[in-house]
Amino acid sequence: VGTAAVVSGCSFAGGAFDGPRDEVGQVPLTTPLAIPPLAPSEMDDDGVRTFALTARPGSREFLPGTTTATMGYDGDYLGPTLRAKRGEQVRVRARNELDAETTVHFHGMHLPAIMDGGPHQRIPPGGERTPTWAIRQHAATLWYHPHPHGATEGQVTAGLAGLFILDDDEEAALDLPRDYGVDDVPVIVQDMLLGDDGASRRENGRFVGTLGNTLIVNGIYGPYLDVTTQRVRLRILNASGARIYGFEMSDGRDLVQIASDGGLLAAPHATRQVVLSPAERAEVIVELQPGETVVLRSEPYEFDDGPGGMIGRDDRFDVLELRAAATLTPSPAVPAALAAVEKLRVEDVTQERSMEFSGTSINGQDMDMGRIDEVVTIGATEIWNVRNDNGSLPHNVHVHDVQFQVLTIDGAAPPPPLAGWKDTVLLLPEVEYRLIMRFTDYADPAVPYMYHCHLLWHEDQGMMGQFVVVEPGQEPIPPTDDGAHA
Ligand code: C2O
Ligand code: CU
Missing domain, CATH: 2.60.40.420 (Cupredoxins -  blue copper proteins)
Structure with a gap:
């Protein structure tokens, strides 16, 4: 019989936490795992598979006899699993019944910037947004979560998160x-x-x-x-x-x-x-x-x-x-070959960029909702050289809109788990990650996508930048919202 996560401070300490819970010791793994329900969907008249999600406050009895304040989608904690197939059109009616501004970001999804649910796609308390897009990527386990400017850690860690599973014929076979x-x-x-x-x-x-x-x-x-x-x-x-x-x-x-x-x-x-x-x-x-x-x-x-x-x-x-x-x-043996992972080619690269992650800034700058940091031309294949400059402080990097590939880590080929499609990668200190990515389908000079550290407190501190994808020759149009939230 195993024991759960609450152990003494030396082995699972959350920093300077000094409450009596540090003395609780180990607890048995005795509660059946809950499975997030599959979200129902309807086919709208225009043939779009439509889901509804409502973010709201809740509470849970995680520890027997206690109450923890939480947030959830359509429930007290976490959200249902959305599921759609490559080629389908999907729509999400996202409602906000929290008393704070939120957004619903589709992490790992290739979609137009205005549908992405980043910090500019705000949903005020009582408000709603209904992004619609087509699924144009491989079967994968994606997820959704809030992305309000400067206020993401509190919402995600309170429970606003859910899976978005994508299916395709290749995986189904x-x-x-x-x-x-x-x-x-x-x-x-x-x-x-x-x-x-x-x-x-x-x-x-x-x-x-x-x-x-x-x-x-x-x-x-x-x-x-x-x-x-x-x-x-x-x-x-x-x-x-x-x-x-x-x-x-x-x-x-x-x-x-x-x-x-x-x-x-x-x-x-x-x-x-x-x-x-x-x-x-x-x-x-x-x-x-x-x-x-x-x-x-x-x-x-x-x-x-x-x-x-x-x-x-x-x-x-x-x-x-x-x-x-x-x-x-009995289960079938794991197939020896899984998917044809198209290798993005260095010969196709037209632009290289460098991003230094240091403290809680990228290239010495903190997130500014009104500043466009990088301008990408649609169709381009690019290499982003990303480096964590901080002795022992962990960072990772997440890029919206694309799935990228890790080309090299300090010049060496990536290990197998990092050789497939990635949207987030851990940045070990003082190591250079060369990421290759291709920007397709969606250009909008006025609506940026984000790239950032996904340690949520770092993200909230401003360890984030904005890029727009433009048609050749097009000028970016910086957003005018200032990021202040109600
Ligand atoms: Cu999972 Cu920019 O976020
Ligand atoms: Cu970080």
Whole structure:
């Protein structure tokens, strides 16, 4: 039997948290994992698959006998799983019943900037927005979350997050587990900083934002999953504000990674550990023996992360217990080949850019809602050289609109988990990441996309820039909204 995330301060400390919860010790993984429901959708008269999402305040009993204030979409915490297929038109009626401004951003989605749900696409309290776009990308595990300027950490870590699963024919043709909630299971991981009365707090004592003392998976504290099949596919999303996880099985057995942020890898990659920084996703397949119990854990991750060692790296804790039934339905072997991952070509690159991540600024500048930082010509293939300049402070980089590829890491080819489509990548200190990306389909000189660190407190501090995609020769039109929110 495993034990959950609340352990003594030395192994899962969220900074200077000094409440009695540090003494609680380990708790058993005894609550069934909840599965986010699949969101219903309707075909509108114009043939568009239409979803509705309402952001609202709520509360949850994470710790027995306590109440934690939360936020959720169509519920108290997290949101339903949206699902659509390549080629479909989709629409989301997004309503705001919070008492603060919000947005609904579709993380990892290729879509017009005005539909993206970034900080300019504000939804005031009581308001609504209905972005509409076509799905033009590979099957993938994407997600959605708020992106209000300077106020994202509080909303996301309170529970405003949900999966957006994309399907396509290529993925459907493979013999993979895909029975949602049975052998194809979302695992949305957030850490919360809870007092023993259940009250949640945020703090940034170590300049990374809030590191929690309590792990919550799909809204459940201390979860287990009953598994009835020989293999189970976990779609893991790190929806935390700052924490970097090194996911492993308790007995060290392989996790077989089949997909990264933007879709299937070329081939399955068997590995002991899958590292995810905030906003990254991985799809992994775990094989089980009848009747056994094994625990998905987070262990110190195995990268060389520089002199100081990155903040939170030494924490170790349980995430989810898998309990295999006495008899398991046989599952097909993981296919040896998964997807044709088109390699973006250096020969096609027409523009290189450099981004230095330092403190909570990019190239020495903080986010300005009225400033366009980069102008991209539609159709261009570009290389962005991104570097984390900060000794031991972790950062990552997320680029809106595109799925990129990691070309090199300090000159070397990326390891297999980073060789597929990515929209967010961890930036180890003092290491150069060359990212290659192609901008297609959507130009709008007046509406910027974002690129930023996805450690949410850093993002809120202004570690973000704006780019517009323009037609050749077109001039950018800087936005006039100032980013102040009600
Ligand atoms: Cu997941 Cu700019 O965000
Ligand atoms: Cu950062």
